Amino acid sequence: MAIGIFDSGIGGLTVFKSVAEHFPELDIYYLGDTARVPYGNKSKDTIIRYSIECSQFLINRFEIEALIIACNSASSYSVEILKNKLNIPVIGVIYPGSKHALEVSKNGKIGVIGTYATINSNSYKKTLIELSEREIQIFQKPCPLFVPIIEEGMIDSEITRLIVKEYLQEIIDEGIDTLILGCTHYPVLKNVIKEIYPDIQIVDSSQVIIDDIKKLDINFKENGIRHIFITDESSSFHKLKEILVGDVKTEKIELSELCKL
Amino acid sequence: MAIGIFDSGIGGLTVFKSVAEHFPELDIYYLGDTARVPYGNKSKDTIIRYSIECSQFLINRFEIEALIIACNSASSYSVEILKNKLNIPVIGVIYPGSKHALEVSKNGKIGVIGTYATINSNSYKKTLIELSEREIQIFQKPCPLFVPIIEEGMIDSEITRLIVKEYLQEIIDEGIDTLILGCTHYPVLKNVIKEIYPDIQIVDSSQVIIDDIKKLDINFKENGIRHIFITDESSSFHKLKEILVGDVKTEKIELSELCKL
Numbered sequence: 001m002a003i004g005i006f007d008s009g010i011g012g013l014t015v016f017k018s019v020a021e022h023f024p025e026l027d028i029y030y031l032g033d034t035a036r037v038p039y040g041n042k043s044k045d046t047i048i049r050y051s052i053e054c055s056q057f058l059i060n061r062f063e064i065e066a067l068i069i070a071c072n073s074a075s076s077y078s079v080e081i082l083k084n085k086l087n088i089p090v091i092g093v094i095y096p097g098s099k100h101a102l103e104v105s106k107n108g109k110i111g112v113i114g115t116y117a118t119i120n121s122n123s124y125k126k127t128l129i130e131l132s133e134r135e136i137q138i139f140q141k142p143c144p145l146f147v148p149i150i151e152e153g154m155i156d157s158e159i160t161r162l163i164v165k166e167y168l169q170e171i172i173d174e175g176i177d178t179l180i181l182g183c184t185h186y187p188v189l190k191n192v193i194k195e196i197y198p199d200i201q202i203v204d205s206s207q208v209i210i211d212d213i214k215k216l217d218i219n220f221k222e223n224g225i226r227h228i229f230i231t232d233e234s235s236s237f238h239k240l241k242e243i244l245v246g247d248v249k250t251e252k253i254e255l256s257e258l259c260k261l
Numbered sequence: 262m263a264i265g266i267f268d269s270g271i272g273g274l275t276v277f278k279s280v281a282e283h284f285p286e287l288d289i290y291y292l293g294d295t296a297r298v299p300y301g302n303k304s305k306d307t308i309i310r311y312s313i314e315c316s317q318f319l320i321n322r323f324e325i326e327a328l329i330i331a332c333n334s335a336s337s338y339s340v341e342i343l344k345n346k347l348n349i350p351v352i353g354v355i356y357p358g359s360k361h362a363l364e365v366s367k368n369g370k371i372g373v374i375g376t377y378a379t380i381n382s383n384s385y386k387k388t389l390i391e392l393s394e395r396e397i398q399i400f401q402k403p404c405p406l407f408v409p410i411i412e413e414g415m416i417d418s419e420i421t422r423l424i425v426k427e428y429l430q431e432i433i434d435e436g437i438d439t440l441i442l443g444c445t446h447y448p449v450l451k452n453v454i455k456e457i458y459p460d461i462q463i464v465d466s467s468q469v470i471i472d473d474i475k476k477l478d479i480n481f482k483e484n485g486i487r488h489i490f491i492t493d494e495s496s497s498f499h500k501l502k503e504i505l506v507g508d509v510k511t512e513k514i515e516l517s518e519l520c521k522l
Binding site: 035036037042043049145147149152154235236 | 295296297298302303304306307310377405406408409410412413415419420423424427493494495496497516517520
């Protein structure tokens with residue numbers, strides 16, 4: 001018995017890393033759907049289909065006890081559907097991120113950034129409003145260039161700073177005091193954002209999801225197995241994997257194994 | 262009888278548009294694999310598999326007389342494989358682009374820009390060397406941010422100009438007089454590149470492919486049918502489709518239809 005994590009590709013490794021560090025004896029199986037990455041520019045129906053295929057793979061192969069959706073685009077559309085379809089607990093990144101943002105925001109003005117899919121779904125907006133006990137204001141902004149600049153390794157450059165300002169200045173001007181990084185890639189830009197906007201509280205799902213995992217009724221004392229599956233060998237995956245999680249066993253599976261499910 | 266064109270998604274519409282304008286009576290079927298876009302960050306094996314699936318779909322469904330690969334990443338790895346596998350002529354974008362570049366370059370210093378897949382394949386380099394009768398020098402540069410900035414609509418902005426210079430200055434400094442746009446998205450940036458580097462000859466495959474199509478032994482006098490298929494509904498596809506080709510019949514097919522082939 002173990003837990004499964006899936007993501008469209010690389011970004012979810014920030015979640016994998018955080019979970020692996022907090023639960024050293026837990027068995028963790030990760031699937032990165034690198035053959036179809038990114039999900040954030042795909043339609044709702046397609047994102048839901050891919051999410052079902054990824055979770056079925058992890059369940060059929062490893063009888064996982066719980067599933068973590070380490071992708072904001074997939075979490076936005078699939079958490080409820082997977083909860084109904086699967087017989088195990090399902091944790092997405094939207095709920096933990098929203099809960100934490102409400103705790104840290106003083107003025108109730110919260111910014112949310114993510115892919116088009118995540119922002120268009122209004123998943124953070126709906127969850128924030130549902131969870132909040134006071135009046136809040138939410139300012140959303142899709143930032144589709146963040147993922148490519150991160151994968152291009154342009155972390156600390158003039159171009160990155162210009163793009164950060166291009167996207168964020170507008171919601172900063174609305175007076176937000178808290179910013180939800182609604183994409184598992186974005187924590188990589190945390191320092192640049194902090195440098196330009198030092199007064200903003202940044203909410204990083206890969207960190208805040210740990211509390212929700214602790215509450216799960218699963219066996220945390222396993223063998224500490226870590227196994228990563230990808231649907232395509234990509235050099236950027238291996239590069240970020242090395243940096244984030246080091247020497248974890250990684251295996252390529254055929255995309256047709258998912259499409260068949 | 263008709264011709265088929267496929268691309269990973271949107272960029273190939275620049276080729277579709279050019280072919281449709283030059284051959285008004287030709288029947289043209291286009292497949293954009295928007296459910297798995299982009300191909301340029303996927304591995305060689307995966308790109309070849311996707312290319313076979315896309316062409317099989319067009320052949321099984323429309324008995325096309327010839328196939329155009331309107332994607333540089335797919336052309337880089339799949340032209341020879343598809344030529345051997347299929348019983349119809351196959352035209353990629355690498356050969357026409359290379360031939361034209363050799364014709365227009367005066368000093369024999371040619372730049373090639375494209376996705377990681379296209380540049381890493383060295384397909385342009387090999388073809389240029391093979392076709393050239395004199396000594397030439399080739400300077401390659403992957404430009405992975407060009408596609409996202411184009412799809413983000415940032416065509417004429419300070420960020421775009423900075424990114425263009427960041428990628429191109431290095432090969433310009435080598436003294437190139439000709440630049441091959443080795444990605445079917447890039448013609449959208451032609452004006453910005455011309456503005457920054459007015460002395461460079463720009464080679465656009467969507468234009469130069471026409472000569473190769475003219476030489477095909479196929480029936481050009483058909484009914485002028487135009488039909489576009491996509492594997493995922495994406496708003497950016499529809500936006501660029503409207504701009505480039507207007508009101509062409511577009512139909513979504515399931516990705517599983519391709520995976521089964």
